[in-house]
Amino acid sequence: MTARRKILAAMAAAPLCGLAGRAAGGEAPQAWDQTFDVVVAGGGGAGLAAAVSAAQNGASVCLLEKLAMLGGDTLRSTGYFSCVEPRRQKMNGIADSIDLHCRQTMQAGRNLGNPKLVRLMVEEAPQTVAWLESCGVLFQDAVYEIYGSGYRRCLKPLLPRGTAYVRALSQKAMELGVKVLLETRLTDLLIDAGGRTAGVAAQLSDGRMLAVRAKKGVILATGGFGANAAMVAHYAPELAGLATDNSPGSTGDAVELAQRLGLALEGMPYVECVAGNPPGRKTHARLFIPSDFVLINERGGRFVEEDALRLTLTQAILRQPNRRCFTVFDMQGVEHLDPISQKGLYQALVADEAFNAATLGELARMMQVPQEAFAREIERYNKSAAGAGKAPAAAPNKCTRIGCTPLVKPPFWAYEVGLTVHYTPGGVTVNDAGEVMRTDGTALKGLWAAGEVTGSVHGANRLGGNGLADAMTFGRLAGKAAALSKA
Numbered sequence: 001m002t003a004r005r006k007i008l009a010a011m012a013a014a015p016l017c018g019l020a021g022r023a024a025g026g027e028a029p030q031a032w033d034q035t036f037d038v039v040v041a042g043g044g045g046a047g048l049a050a051a052v053s054a055a056q057n058g059a060s061v062c063l064l065e066k067l068a069m070l071g072g073d074t075l076r077s078t079g080y081f082s083c084v085e086p087r088r089q090k091m092n093g094i095a096d097s098i099d100l101h102c103r104q105t106m107q108a109g110r111n112l113g114n115p116k117l118v119r120l121m122v123e124e125a126p127q128t129v130a131w132l133e134s135c136g137v138l139f140q141d142a143v144y145e146i147y148g149s150g151y152r153r154c155l156k157p158l159l160p161r162g163t164a165y166v167r168a169l170s171q172k173a174m175e176l177g178v179k180v181l182l183e184t185r186l187t188d189l190l191i192d193a194g195g196r197t198a199g200v201a202a203q204l205s206d207g208r209m210l211a212v213r214a215k216k217g218v219i220l221a222t223g224g225f226g227a228n229a230a231m232v233a234h235y236a237p238e239l240a241g242l243a244t245d246n247s248p249g250s251t252g253d254a255v256e257l258a259q260r261l262g263l264a265l266e267g268m269p270y271v272e273c274v275a276g277n278p279p280g281r282k283t284h285a286r287l288f289i290p291s292d293f294v295l296i297n298e299r300g301g302r303f304v305e306e307d308a309l310r311l312t313l314t315q316a317i318l319r320q321p322n323r324r325c326f327t328v329f330d331m332q333g334v335e336h337l338d339p340i341s342q343k344g345l346y347q348a349l350v351a352d353e354a355f356n357a358a359t360l361g362e363l364a365r366m367m368q369v370p371q372e373a374f375a376r377e378i379e380r381y382n383k384s385a386a387g388a389g390k391a392p393a394a395a396p397n398k399c400t401r402i403g404c405t406p407l408v409k410p411p412f413w414a415y416e417v418g419l420t421v422h423y424t425p426g427g428v429t430v431n432d433a434g435e436v437m438r439t440d441g442t443a444l445k446g447l448w449a450a451g452e453v454t455g456s457v458h459g460a461n462r463l464g465g466n467g468l469a470d471a472m473t474f475g476r477l478a479g480k481a482a483a484l485s486k487a
């Protein structure tokens, strides 16, 4: 039986001690349905890392996931993990340092992130990589600069997208005896008379309620709110109506919980977008190595350096006629994609949501952009790609900074880009120890949070690759802290 099948079988056998009629009130009940040392809510990267780490530190652990499968946005992710990793970076001729990664993370976020948490994430990320390897994740030796990462320090697993993380950590969780409850939604935190988090209320798919005691602590790892259109429209009205690439589980349940229980929130208006799919698109075409593509507007020209930070790219796209543009690349860009991303691209081709052509002129016709302007632009770009590194750059550009793949190998490809809600840097406030803070400035004891659910790390803009570094690192640390805390 495969690991995932075993987990599903365990789910089917999970006892369902009904608590019909229990009001979600926040007070610990007289009797609990189940008792563990640590309860983790959310089965994405942060939650899985927390559950495994807590179990490795001796705790009995229950992991609640509201969907019918584990993974969340972590599974959908492209898998790039930002980390100062001297062995692989040296092999690829890249100089880097912890200080540089901290500085770039802070500056990208307009210095609104908590510098102590940023340093902790950056310093601990290499150990997180080693820990993930010990759990069975295999990383490539290559190091990447991806869309909005600002530097070449992203590691990528051998398996496509986020599968390596979810597969390895769920297997490890099972080996360690973590009890995983799927289709079980955290609805409330239950607080004891002393003001400590004593457990959670959760709702099963048939509507029954469950009270799960957490003797040592609860870890909130319920992800962001990118898939909650009303919440996005409320906090970032200028982005209302955009499509999202998030998992349907990213509905900001913790935001509602925080408002009800007086927990502090921060950074809520900073909703991150990427050049993704327009609303209504059924397939997923996406390139993420900025040296491999150009962004072209309706006039046939480039309008931004594609290696810019995500906030800059978002604002540039919003300024284009009809907020419309295309990602344009050649066959080399396709060859650089992992198999799942290639499949997404070919699905888009079949569905007429991406197109390719033997010549650039034919591609321009399909994109309905002026052919001459487009041809001139690509010629200029290819010259710049060929000249990069040969002479000192008078004015640095993408090609001099990170190199460019010249667009010369047919067929040439394009797909229309729509800004897509991708990540929500805002969320619950945590202190330097990862404990969740109340609006009165005190920590709610017995409650930690990790991953996209928190709002204290990235500030106004997240560097690409820092999402997984954050989720896995703070998940790992929160799991250990909860397991070792005094009940």
Ligand SMILES: Cc1cc2nc3c(=O)[nH]c(=O)nc-3n(C[C@H](O)[C@H](O)[C@H](O)COP(=O)(O)OP(=O)(O)OC[C@H]3O[C@@H](n4cnc5c(N)ncnc54)[C@H](O)[C@@H]3O)c2cc1C
Residues within 6 Å of the ligand: 041, 042, 043, 044, 045, 046, 047, 064, 065, 066, 067, 070, 071, 072, 073, 074, 075, 076, 077, 078, 079, 080, 081, 082, 184, 185, 186, 187, 221, 222, 223, 224, 245, 246, 247, 248, 249, 250, 251, 253, 422, 423, 450, 451, 452, 453, 464, 465, 466, 467, 468, 469, 471
């Ligand atoms: C398409 C895409 C590509 C990305 N690529 C990258 C990349 O290459 N590198 C990078 O660093 N970042 C990337 N990101 C961002 C990255 O995936 C996230 O930052 C990270 O996965 C967040 O992990 P998490 O565990 O906090 O949240 P998630 O992985 O989303 O997990 C949260 C889980 O909690 C569950 N949940 C929610 N509410 C409840 C509830 N009430 N009760 C129980 N369970 C609940 C959800 O269903 C979900 O399974 C990408 C994101 C997307 C969408």
